[in-house]
Amino acid sequence: MSEYSIGLDLGGTNLRAAAVDAKGKMLQKIWATTDLSRGPEAVMEDMAKAIDALRHSLGSQSLHGIGVAVPGFIRLKEGVIMGSNNLAVLEGFPMRDALQTRLDAPVILENDANAAAMGEKWIGAGRDVDDLVLVTLGTGIGGGIISGGRILHGFLGMAGEIGHITVVPNGNPCGCGNHGCLEKHASATAIAGLGRMIGLGDVTSEEVYELAKKGDTRALAVFEHMGRALGMALAVLVNIFNFPLYLISGGPIPAWDVFSIPMMAELKQRSFTYRASKTVVAKAELGNEAGLYGAAYLPWSTETNYVARG
Amino acid sequence: MSEYSIGLDLGGTNLRAAAVDAKGKMLQKIWATTDLSRGPEAVMEDMAKAIDALRHSLGSQSLHGIGVAVPGFIRLKEGVIMGSNNLAVLEGFPMRDALQTRLDAPVILENDANAAAMGEKWIGAGRDVDDLVLVTLGTGIGGGIISGGRILHGFLGMAGEIGHITVVPNGNPCGCGNHGCLEKHASATAIAGLGRMIGLGDVTSEEVYELAKKGDTRALAVFEHMGRALGMALAVLVNIFNFPLYLISGGPIPAWDVFSIPMMAELKQRSFTYRASKTVVAKAELGNEAGLYGAAYLPWSTETNYVARG
Numbered sequence: 001m002s003e004y005s006i007g008l009d010l011g012g013t014n015l016r017a018a019a020v021d022a023k024g025k026m027l028q029k030i031w032a033t034t035d036l037s038r039g040p041e042a043v044m045e046d047m048a049k050a051i052d053a054l055r056h057s058l059g060s061q062s063l064h065g066i067g068v069a070v071p072g073f074i075r076l077k078e079g080v081i082m083g084s085n086n087l088a089v090l091e092g093f094p095m096r097d098a099l100q101t102r103l104d105a106p107v108i109l110e111n112d113a114n115a116a117a118m119g120e121k122w123i124g125a126g127r128d129v130d131d132l133v134l135v136t137l138g139t140g141i142g143g144g145i146i147s148g149g150r151i152l153h154g155f156l157g158m159a160g161e162i163g164h165i166t167v168v169p170n171g172n173p174c175g176c177g178n179h180g181c182l183e184k185h186a187s188a189t190a191i192a193g194l195g196r197m198i199g200l201g202d203v204t205s206e207e208v209y210e211l212a213k214k215g216d217t218r219a220l221a222v223f224e225h226m227g228r229a230l231g232m233a234l235a236v237l238v239n240i241f242n243f244p245l246y247l248i249s250g251g252p253i254p255a256w257d258v259f260s261i262p263m264m265a266e267l268k269q270r271s272f273t274y275r276a277s278k279t280v281v282a283k284a285e286l287g288n289e290a291g292l293y294g295a296a297y298l299p300w301s302t303e304t305n306y307v308a309r310g
Numbered sequence: 311m312s313e314y315s316i317g318l319d320l321g322g323t324n325l326r327a328a329a330v331d332a333k334g335k336m337l338q339k340i341w342a343t344t345d346l347s348r349g350p351e352a353v354m355e356d357m358a359k360a361i362d363a364l365r366h367s368l369g370s371q372s373l374h375g376i377g378v379a380v381p382g383f384i385r386l387k388e389g390v391i392m393g394s395n396n397l398a399v400l401e402g403f404p405m406r407d408a409l410q411t412r413l414d415a416p417v418i419l420e421n422d423a424n425a426a427a428m429g430e431k432w433i434g435a436g437r438d439v440d441d442l443v444l445v446t447l448g449t450g451i452g453g454g455i456i457s458g459g460r461i462l463h464g465f466l467g468m469a470g471e472i473g474h475i476t477v478v479p480n481g482n483p484c485g486c487g488n489h490g491c492l493e494k495h496a497s498a499t500a501i502a503g504l505g506r507m508i509g510l511g512d513v514t515s516e517e518v519y520e521l522a523k524k525g526d527t528r529a530l531a532v533f534e535h536m537g538r539a540l541g542m543a544l545a546v547l548v549n550i551f552n553f554p555l556y557l558i559s560g561g562p563i564p565a566w567d568v569f570s571i572p573m574m575a576e577l578k579q580r581s582f583t584y585r586a587s588k589t590v591v592a593k594a595e596l597g598n599e600a601g602l603y604g605a606a607y608l609p610w611s612t613e614t615n616y617v618a619r620g
């Protein structure tokens with residue numbers, strides 16, 4: 001059979017692993033729960049088991065490589081997870097080496113937002129470009145930047161922290177120490193929080209959207225604020241990168257028709273580069289499978305960032 | 311004699327050209343006035359004459375290549391100057407091809423801020439890194455981004471518009487159509503404007519600095535505002551790029567000791583990436599020769615952005 005790679009995407013309560021061929025066709029997928037409270041070794045073992053199951057099913061001979069996407073910063077050369085907000089229990093754990101030893105095979109470790117951006121570039125909404133930014137709206141806001149077909153890592157693998165662009169200088173306080181970070185004004189969590197603040201009660205972001213669809217002026221005001229915040233951050237990105245494509249994904253995407261109007265208005269006003277070019281802002285295509293595909297792509301890429309250089 | 315390249319930096323009222331060897335040693339330099347009102351052909355002829363003089367002096371045999379830095383956006387593949395605020399007369403002029411025909415030699419055309427960033431990377435404050443951002447404070451604010459040792463151009467050569475990052479959402483109006491652009495709050499022009507607004511009279515940015523040195527509280531308030539604006543933009547850049555080095559150059563640099571304190575305070579507060587890493591923010595080293603060196607470097611680089619791809 002033809003060669004395949006294995007990608008794994010680790011979330012807060014579950015993991016998914018998939019075997020994918022060189023053209024991005026998914027051959028087999030595994031979904032499993034994982035319990036972070038059992039510690040990094042146990043999580044690593046859950047990951048290894050899912051990878052092993054695919055490897056046994058499809059055969060070791062045809063396995064091209066293994067890519068693993070996890071939340072948090074990755075020290076690329078060391079393959080160590082650092083400063084993960086959602087997965088504090090994994091902080092400092094040498095995940096790459098532990099997996100390599102357990103699996104007796106090379107493993108590439110990557111940040112999940114970076115992997116998602118690479119997935120979109122490979123077979124998603126970014127397949128026709130070499131440069132894009134992916135903004136993911138969730139509990140927080142993550143970002144991945146693809147420049148010249150490669151992930152922009154920065155010198156410590158911390159690049160792409162789009163959720164912490166200041167959009168309201170004296171805005172909502174953020175856990176990062178700043179005020180007015182994008183993710184405090186435009187994430188799914190922020191939408192729900194703004195809804196509560198404006199008197200909608202104990203709502204979820206989905207409920208704010210349902211209210212907005214019915215024409216509730218307070219819910220619409222929430223998405224006006226959220227869209228403008230996102231538009232301001234997009235303007236910064238467009239002015240800095242002049243990339244052809246900016247993708248948005250995540251839970252609030254169903255509300256696109258509501259928030260994209262103020263978002264695009266703000267972007268248009270704040271970026272002459274946008275007005276002077278055929279820059280595209282669009283929904284991502286792979287949803288929450290983007291990180292899985294991106295992780296599976298990593299072994300096919302020619303990047304050398306993932307190995308220690310002597 | 312050893313090989314050399316020729317770099318030329320075109321300003322609003324003058325031009326400078328230099329012959330530089332492969333190690334960045336300047337062999338000879340020419341300075342000349344130029345009169346933009348005489349039209350693009352005449353300016354091109356002034357540029358060609360300066361380049362010719364160096365070529366005659368040092369010999370065509372050893373000439374490795376010619377790089378030319380001009381303000382404004384460059385359509386890289388076509389070698390055409392677009393949308394230049396300061397040099398409107400040159401807009402749409404096919405400068406690269408005109409120079410190539412006149413000189414009968416290949417010419418690389420580049421934006422001046424990008425060339426300056428490359429100059430600093432080559433033999434200036436950035437010589438030890440592969441990734442940096444240069445922010446130039448002048449009439450406006452220009453930026454150049456070096457990623458992986460190469461200029462980040464974006465798909466139309468418009469990347470690096472750092473002067474148009476929004477730092478005060480409802481701030482001073484900008485010619486670009488936005489409000490609160492960095493360059494309206496932190497350029498040399500902005501420093502003078504803020505000084506006038508705060509009641510210092512018809513001052514220059516240098517005079518605001520002289521007053522600040524003497525402890526004038528209004529002048530100090532101007533630099534407090536300017537430093538905080540710059541710090542906010544730096545925080546955005548650090549969060550997005552996670553590069554090891556951010557350089558600042560331009561007329562207000564003598565006031566570094568005054569504005570860098572609020573600048574660094576703002577950066578520190580707004581970027582956990584800065585706090586978590588050994589990111590360096592420093593003065594550039596080459597002053598207004600950076601663009602000249604950077605232009606001279608271009609023929610030595612291996613970038614392929616400058617030629618039309620079929």
